[in-house]
Amino acid sequence: MTWRWVIFFSLAAAAWCATVSGKVEVTDSKAAGNREKDDSGVVVWLEALAGAPPVTAGGQATMAHKNKTFVPHVIAVRTGSKVRFPNLDPFFHNAFSNYDGQVFDIGLHPPGSAREVTFRRPGVVRLFCNIHPTMSAIIMVLDTPYFAVTNAQGAYAITMVPPGDYRLKLFHERALAGVLTALERTITTGPDDLALPTISVSEAGYLVPPHTNKYGKDYPAIVVDQYPGPGRRQ
Ligand SMILES: [Cu+2]
Numbered sequence: 001m002t003w004r005w006v007i008f009f010s011l012a013a014a015a016w017c018a019t020v021s022g023k024v025e026v027t028d029s030k031a032a033g034n035r036e037k038d039d040s041g042v043v044v045w046l047e048a049l050a051g052a053p054p055v056t057a058g059g060q061a062t063m064a065h066k067n068k069t070f071v072p073h074v075i076a077v078r079t080g081s082k083v084r085f086p087n088l089d090p091f092f093h094n095a096f097s098n099y100d101g102q103v104f105d106i107g108l109h110p111p112g113s114a115r116e117v118t119f120r121r122p123g124v125v126r127l128f129c130n131i132h133p134t135m136s137a138i139i140m141v142l143d144t145p146y147f148a149v150t151n152a153q154g155a156y157a158i159t160m161v162p163p164g165d166y167r168l169k170l171f172h173e174r175a176l177a178g179v180l181t182a183l184e185r186t187i188t189t190g191p192d193d194l195a196l197p198t199i200s201v202s203e204a205g206y207l208v209p210p211h212t213n214k215y216g217k218d219y220p221a222i223v224v225d226q227y228p229g230p231g232r233r234q
Contacts, residue, residue, distance in 0.1 A: 016162065016163060016191050017159075017160045017161055017162050017163075017191075018161050018163070018189045018190065018191060018192055018193050018194055019157055019158065019159045019160075019161070019193045019194070020046065020146075020157070020158045020161050020168075020187070020189060020193075020194045020196065021155070021156065021157040021158070021193070021194070021195055021196070022044075022155075022156060022195060022196035022197065022198065022199065023039075023150075023153070023154045023155050023156070023198045023199070024039055024042045024044065024150045024154040024156065024170070024172075024198070024199050024200075024201055025039055025154050025198055025199070025200045025201070026038075026039045026042065026154070026172065026174075026200075026201050026202075026203060027200050027201065027202050027203070027204075028202045028203045028204040029174070029203045030203065030206075038152050039150055039151075039152065039153060039154030040073075040074070040149070040150055040151055040152045040154075041072075041073055041074035041138070041149060041150065041172070041173065042074075042149070042150040042154070042156070042170060042171070042172045042201060043074065043076045043138075043140045043142075043147060043148075043149050043150075043170065043171040043172075044147065044148050044149075044150065044156045044158065044168065044169075044170050045076070045140075045142050045144055045146060045147035045148075045158070045168075045169055045170075046144060046146040046147070046158060046161060046166035046167070046168055046169075046187070047143075047144050047166060047167045047169065048144070048164055048165070048166055049164070049165040049166060049167060049186065050164070050165065053143055053144045053145070054145060056078060056145045057080075058077075058078060058079070058080030058081040058082065058118070059077055059078055059081040059082075060081065060082050060083075060084065061075050061077050061081060061082075061083045061084070062083070062084045062085075062086065063075055063083055063084075063085055063095075063137060063139070064085070064086045064087075064088050065085065065086070065087045065088060065089055065093040065095075065109070065129070065135075066088040066089060067089065068089065068132050068134065068135060069135060070095070070127070070129075070135060070136070070137035072137075072149075073136075073137050073138065074137065074138045074139075074140070074149055074173070075137075075138075075139055075140070075149065076139075076140040076141075076142060076147045076148070076149050077119060077139065077140070077141055077142070078141075078142060078143075078144070078145055078147075079119065079120055079121070079122050079141055079142065079143050080118065080119075080120055081118070081119055081141075082116050082117070082118050082119075083116065083117050083118075083119060083139060084114055084115070084116050085106055085109065085114060085115045085116070085117070086113075086114040087109050087110065087111055087112065087113055087114070089111060090111050091111060091225035092108055092109060092110055092111070092131060092225065093109045093129050093131060093132070093135075094106060094107065094108060094109055094129050094130040094131055094214070095109070095115070095117075095127050095128075095129060095137075096127065096128060096129075096130055096214040097125045097126055097127040097128070097139075098214060098216075099125075099126045099211075100123055100124055100125075100126070101121060101122075101123035101124050101125035101126070101139075101141060102119050102120065102121040102123065102125050102141065104117050104125075104127075105130075105214055119139060119141045120141075121141060122141050122142060122143045123141055124138065124139075124140055124141075124171060125138065125139040125140070125141060126138060126173075126211075127139060128211055128213075128214075130213050130214045131223060131225070132223055133211075133213075133219040133223070136211070138171075138173050140171055145160075146158050146160075146161050146166070154198075161189050162189070163189050163190050163191060164188070164189060165186060165187075165188050166186070166187050166188075166189065167184060167185075167186055168184060168185050168186070168187050168196075169184050170183050170184070170199065170201060172201045172203075174203045174206045175201050175202065175203055175206060176204075176205050176206060179201065179202055179204075179205075180201070183199060183201065
C-alpha cells in the first residue's frame with residue numbers, strides 16, 4: 001500500500017470518529033467555601049464493550065515540580081507512556097508512589113533537571129514528594145486511548161472515538177469508590193459528535209488519607225530544602 005492510500009485510509013477513519021464531550025460538576029466539596037469553584041482534575045474515559053483496546057504507541061506527558069506543587073495536579077496517560085518530571089524550583093524535590101498502581105521513585109531530584117518514568121501498569125498512581133509532605137498528585141494510567149481530564153469549568157472532550165458501545169467511567173481523587181462506580185454508564189457513539197449531559201460527582205464522605213514518606217515514616221516536623229545551600233528553611 002502506498003503512502004497515499006495510508007493517508008486516505010487515515011483520513012477516512014478520522015472522519016468516522018466522533019468527539020464525546022460533556023461537563024462534570026463536583027459537589028459536596030468541603031473546600032468549596034474556601035476557594036473558587038474548581039471542577040478540574042476529574043478523569044473521564046471510555047472502555048469498549050467489545051473487542052480489545054486498540055494498540056497505540058505510548059504517549060508522553062509532563063508533570064513539573066513548581067512552587068512546591070506537582071503541575072498539573074492530575075494527568076491521564078495510556079499504558080506504556082512516559083511521564084517527564086522537570087524540577088522547575090530552585091531546590092530539591094522527589095516523586096514516589098508506593099500505594100496502588102505502579103510503584104516508582106525518581107530519587108533526589110536536583111533543580112533544573114528532569115527525570116522520566118514509563119508507566120506500564122494500569123491503575124491510579126498516587127504520588128508524593130519525599131521532601132515536602134504537602135505535595136501530592138495523581139497519574140491515571142489507562143488501558144484505553146479514549147480519555148480526558150476536566151478543566152476548571154469541568155469540561156472534557158474525548159476525541160477520535162470510533163463508532164461503538166462503550167462503558168464511560170470516571171475517577172476523582174476526592175470521591176469514594178462507590179460514588180464513582182454508581183456514575184458509570186454505557187454510551188453508544190456513531191459518526192457524529194456526542195454531547196453528554198452534565199455528570200455530578202459528589203465528594204460526600206471523603207476523608208483525606210494521611211500519607212507517610214517513602215520509608216513508611218512520618219515526615220520531619222521542619223522541612224529543610226537542600227538547595228542552594230544547607231540551612232535554607234521553608
Ligand atoms: Cu518536593
